[in-house]
Amino acid sequence: MSDALIEVASVSQVFATRDGSPTFALRDVSLTIGKGEFVCLIGPSGCGKTTLMHLIAGFMTPTRGRISFSGTPVTGPSPDRGVVFQEYALFAWMTAQQNVEFGLRMRGFPSRIRAARALEALERVGLAHAANKYPHELSGGMRQRVAVARALVVKPAVLLMDEPFAAVDAITRQALQEDLLRLWRNSELSVIFVTHNIDEAAFLAQRVVVMSPHPGAIRADIAIDASYPRDRSSAAFGELYSRISTSLSVGTRSAA
Numbered sequence: 197m198s199d200a201l202i203e204v205a206s207v208s209q210v211f212a213t214r215d216g217s218p219t220f221a222l223r224d225v226s227l228t229i230g231k232g233e234f235v236c237l238i239g240p241s242g243c244g245k246t247t248l249m250h251l252i253a254g255f256m257t258p259t260r261g262r263i264s265f266s267g268t269p270v271t272g273p274s275p276d277r278g279v280v281f282q283e284y285a286l287f288a289w290m291t292a293q294q295n296v297e298f299g300l301r302m303r304g305f306p307s308r309i310r311a312a313r314a315l316e317a318l319e320r321v322g323l324a325h326a327a328n329k330y331p332h333e334l335s336g337g338m339r340q341r342v343a344v345a346r347a348l349v350v351k352p353a354v355l356l357m358d359e360p361f362a363a364v365d366a367i368t369r370q371a372l373q374e375d376l377l378r379l380w381r382n383s384e385l386s387v388i389f390v391t392h393n394i395d396e397a398a399f400l401a402q403r404v405v406v407m408s409p410h411p412g413a414i415r416a417d418i419a420i421d422a423s424y425p426r427d428r429s430s431a432a433f434g435e436l437y438s439r440i441s442t443s444l445s446v447g448t449r450s451a452a
């Protein structure tokens with residue numbers, strides 16, 4: 197594996213349930229993500245995928261254990277770690293370009309630099325032509341591309357993507373997957389990508405981390421040496437799909 201970028205060391209996250217009793221969303225999770233790696237997190241609902249992403253993003257601190265980024269403890273959000281959620285989360289009253297510029301505006305960049313960097317980020321996701329459109333004028337896939345551009349514009353080292361393509365139709369989803377791979381392969385970005393979808397993990401990932409629930413834990417860490425682009429109709433892809441599927445069902449059975 198390449199140099200470590202993110203280290204999750206013996207992390208547990210406990211939440212209080214409504215009756216006040218504690219519940220382990222994650223228990224003793226350890227994971228290292230290398231520079232430039234593309235890792236998919238997959239697992240059934242409630243296994244702690246979003247919790248793990250929020251901890252890595254720095255939106256909260258773990259109950260136990262530690263998370264570091266480039267060797268430094270994570271104590272809050274940072275432009276080094278760009279986040280893309282399932283919901284488009286764009287500001288409806290701003291154009292695509294203004295949405296992308298938002299993070300730069302918050303950091304006090306002058307308008308000319310903001311505009312140039314936003315247009316460059318929109319270009320990278322193939323949307324330079326839609327810079328002046330409002331979210332309601334864009335398709336679901338285009339909105340999610342804007343969300344990716346918004347994360348890219350602050351030049352992160354890692355993209356944290358939480359089911360980013362779950363809300364779009366199957367054809368758009370495949371196009372977005374191909375675009376994301378192209379973007380990743382032409383950069384030094386690391387990507388941590390949460391999905392429920394085995395096909396998506398098999399198509400995208402260099403490594404698939406399979407999680408199991410109650411408490412959230414890592415069930416398997418599958419290295420994938422298949423080259424890109426992957427052919428969904430090939431026997432090798434079918435085998436990959438089965439490997440992930442088997443790990444998931446083993447995890448589910450033993451967690452039940």
Ligand SMILES: Nc1ncnc2c1ncn2[C@@H]1O[C@H](COP(=O)(O)OP(=O)(O)OP(=O)(O)O)[C@@H](O)[C@H]1O
Nearest residue numbers: 211212213220221240241242243244245246247248
């Ligand atoms: N703020 C919170 N307060 C209490 N419990 C929480 C909180 N956030 C998450 N949980 C619980 O922690 C567990 C893990 O939730 P999380 O959302 O991380 O799972 P997930 O794998 O992302 O699920 P899904 O795939 O359905 O999005 C669940 O049991 C959930 O109910």
